[in-house]
Amino acid sequence: MHTLSKNQRIIFDIIDKSPEPMKAYSILFNVQKKGIKAPLQVYRALDKLVEIGKIHKIESRNAFIACQNSSCQVSKATAFSICESCEKVTEINNSSLSKYLSNFKDKAGMKYSKYNLEFFGLCKKCTTK
Amino acid sequence: MHTLSKNQRIIFDIIDKSPEPMKAYSILFNVQKKGIKAPLQVYRALDKLVEIGKIHKIESRNAFIACQNSSCQVSKATAFSICESCEKVTEINNSSLSKYLSNFKDKAGMKYSKYNLEFFGLCKKCTTK
DNA sequence: AATTTAAATGTTATAATATAACACTATGTA
DNA sequence: TACATAGTGTTATATTATAACATTTAAATT
Numbered sequence: 510m511h512t513l514s515k516n517q518r519i520i521f522d523i524i525d526k527s528p529e530p531m532k533a534y535s536i537l538f539n540v541q542k543k544g545i546k547a548p549l550q551v552y553r554a555l556d557k558l559v560e561i562g563k564i565h566k567i568e569s570r571n572a573f574i575a576c577q578n579s580s581c582q583v584s585k586a587t588a589f590s591i592c593e594s595c596e597k598v599t600e601i602n603n604s605s606l607s608k609y610l611s612n613f614k615d616k617a618g619m620k621y622s623k624y625n626l627e628f629f630g631l632c633k634k635c636t637t638k
Numbered sequence: 639m640h641t642l643s644k645n646q647r648i649i650f651d652i653i654d655k656s657p658e659p660m661k662a663y664s665i666l667f668n669v670q671k672k673g674i675k676a677p678l679q680v681y682r683a684l685d686k687l688v689e690i691g692k693i694h695k696i697e698s699r700n701a702f703i704a705c706q707n708s709s710c711q712v713s714k715a716t717a718f719s720i721c722e723s724c725e726k727v728t729e730i731n732n733s734s735l736s737k738y739l740s741n742f743k744d745k746a747g748m749k750y751s752k753y754n755l756e757f758f759g760l761c762k763k764c765t766t767k
Numbered sequence: 768a769a770t771t772t773a774a775a776t777g778t779t780a781t782a783a784t785a786t787a788a789c790a791c792t793a794t795g796t797a
Numbered sequence: 798t799a800c801a802t803a804g805t806g807t808t809a810t811a812t813t814a815t816a817a818c819a820t821t822t823a824a825a826t827t
Contacts, residue, residue: 514775514823533813547778552814557775568697569754571784571813590748601744609738613757615730619719621759625698628742629752636749643793643804662784676807681785686804700784700813 511561519543520554524564530572530598569627578602585623592632640690648672649683653693659701659727698756707731714752721761
């Protein structure tokens, strides 16, 4: 198991505590009191945390969330639901979906090693508003 | 059917001719001889073209490609394969996949109006290198 | 324990991506 | 014609991300 470095720990903890995806500069602002001063310090930790699967990047939002799925060691098969009204993001953990996508092959015969899926819609709360 | 404005036409044409996804500032550079001088002119056209489904944004690459699928009127169900070596991007048009994803419902009962899926791997050419 | 190697850090500068705000022009429609 | 809507042009600026280099820490190897 991977041990997080000091900066990685600080940045993971703040993302993990956040109820919503966090953007890099918002993370930076929040960790300045802990001595992390420069964007690069944040981006380096983010890169590593993504690489080891502790966090995921929500590509359509340029934001990061902690992995909700304890079995997710690496970020090679990710799926999220995103509410377009309140911007709540949830990681989808559905074995039928992941099985279907992991085995998917397109006409060109390309074999995929990774995928990222983002669903958009309205969450329950926002639907009834 | 939608008629493209002057700037939309110019910007669509250059993306449509490109064999690979184009980035906004690369588009800007390429259309400056046609009188389009500012980033905002490019981004406005891109926004509209995405909205009407003539182009798609590859979120993981911040780049744009023309829709390969003549039936794709709006960008509400998109899937792409991306080669991590040569960066070639192909739009996937697979009715089994789109049916599966369009009907997908997660545990939270959220109904999705849109999705975007990006597969990553090595294309045939890059596999045999 | 000393050596060596890889990983992480700190820092300054800058590149790349994207939007705000405002004035104006063209186009479609009542 | 007049009214509304969409598109344009422009300047300035916000946001997201990386390059380059010097140094320090941690881990693996001898």
